[in-house]
Amino acid sequence: MPSLPARLTLLLLLAAALAALLHAGLVLWPLPQLLQGVNRVFGSTLAAPAPGSAGALGLTFALLLPICHALALALTAPLRKLLRALQGAVLSYRDGDFSVSIRAPQGREARGEFGQLLQLHNELGAALREQRQQLAQRELLLDTVVQHTPLALLLCAADGRVVYANIAARQLLAQGRSLAGMPLPAVLADAPAGFAAALANGQDQLFSIDDHGSEAHYHLSQRELRLQGTPHRLILLRHMTRELAREEVASWKRVIRVISHELNNSLAPISSLAHSGAELARRGQADKLPRVFDSIGERAAHLHAFLASYATFAKLPQPRLAAVDWAGFLDSLAVHCRFRLEGSTPSQPGQFDAGQIEQALINLIRNAHESGSAPDDVSLAITAGPGELRLQVADRGPGMSDTVLAQALLPFYSTKRSGTGLGLALAREIAEAHGGRLLLANRAGGGLTVTLVLPG
Incomplete structure (x- = not known):
């Protein structure tokens, strides 16, 4: 089967030959002889156009045009058929239907450009169908996983x-x-x-x-x-209720281990010092007894302070609500910790237990400083909204991962080596005792925001 350029070349050569034959027929033979016979019979004066004249060329073009059009239609019929088939296939692809395939030509046409194009098209359709099927299976699997x-x-x-x-x-x-x-x-x-x-x-x-x-x-x-x-x-x-319940049990186990460890660390030296004091008394070395008693007192004071921190959390008293003046409250808070006040305070006094809320904010602000944030980036914002009061402590530390964020409010949970894990838990207990809640959220651009929400 000749290639498309060869077909076009043959068409042009055929058109040129037909133009030459038509022109010769108009100016040489048979049109001049026919006109002479007509003139003899009817006495007319008709004449054939002169060779190369405008009339001869125009008449030649007029006769050649429909012949060339018919030849062009015959020559491009396979191409037009292919284009229509490809147009329909592309429209189907646009609509998401990849099941369309075009029947490949038979015989000599199968070896030409058209046959190769159709073969490549059908291979493309088969690849798209396979990818579509794989994608549908993946979507089904993903939807099943997400749904359940x-x-x-x-x-x-x-x-x-x-x-x-x-x-x-x-x-x-x-x-x-x-x-x-x-x-x-x-x-x-x-x-x-x-x-x-x-x-x-x-x-x-x-x-x-x-x-x-x-x-x-x-x-x-x-x-x-x-x-x-x-x-x-x-x-x-x-x-997170079940996960937090399991973590809470684990937290209580941890605190039992911590208390046991701390008790052993204090009672063992006290027992040893008491034995040493008894020996010194038996030997009559009374001048060394004050130092022994001082050491016993230090260990006992440390143990008392340690247990008092846990007792504070376990025996949080019922809050005593009273009107709180913001200026005096913030001045008292500033004595214990450093912070930057963000915005202005509400025009109306607060209604809460000033001592408990101050303790909660001290814990939150100290945590913010211990996060590694710059001191000037630790801020406190107080806003009053419809039916609620928000006290928001923000820092520019590293924030919290999702895992830490989900467990940070648990008692005795701490990521710090020397932390007791009671700061956030105590703040949460104080907020909930007031009928409010404690919210943790990572800040855009880095840092953490802890919001103490109280009834307004």
Whole structure:
């Protein structure tokens, strides 16, 4: 089968030969002889056009044009057929249908450019079908995993409507009903109040809600992402109650080990010193007894201080609510720790136990300084909102990983070698004793924000 350029060359040569024959027929033979016979019969004066004249060339072109058009149609018929087939296949691909294949030509055409093009097209279609099938299997596997994970997952579009919600999210927020297409505020309207407050914060955090009379703990993660060029918001809610309960048991085991270790470290020297004092008294070396008694007193005082810190946490008294003047409260707080006041204080006095809240803020601000943050970056912000009061301590330290964030409020949990693990736990107990809560969230740009939320 001749190639396409060879076909076009033959067509041009044939057109040139036909043009020469038509021109010769008009100016040499047979048109001049026919016109002479007509003139003799009818007495007319018709004449053939002169060779090379405009009339001869125009008449030649007029006769040649339909002949060349017919030849072109015949020559390009396979190409036009192929283009129509390819157009239909491309439209099918655009619609996501990769099952279309074009029948390959038979005979000599199968060895030409058209046959090779069709073969490559069919190979491409087969590869796309295989990739589509593999992608569908992966999507099915991923959807199965996401749907049955205990992690509640919500995907929201830029307008706030829910695009996707797995089974855990539907059960948690809508008693199993579909959430697709619903505005997120409408979804949260029927959810416990803690969910809406946590989502409004816009950061990863651990929070608690009341679940039919019992306290339920959740860890919230939020991420902004783009899907097919469109911004979306991914919300992950992890039920942490069981994990925290297990961690709490583990924490109590740790504190028993810590107390036992500290008691042994103090009682063993006291026992040894008491034995040494008895020996000195028996030998009559009374001048050395004061030093022995001083050492026993130091160990006893250390043990007393150690146990007192745990007793403070275990026996937190009921808060005594009273009106608190912000200026005096902040002056008293500044005596114990250094911080930068962010913004202004509320115009109305606070209503809380000043001593307990001061102790909670001292713990939070000291933790902020111990995080490695610059001293000037440790700030305290006090804001009054509808029905609540927020005292927010922020720093520019390294923040917390998700693992630490999920366990930081547990009693006796600490990432510091010499820490007791009671600072955040005590602040949480004080907040909850006031009817509030404690929120932890990593800051954009680095650092941690700890918010003490109290009823307004």
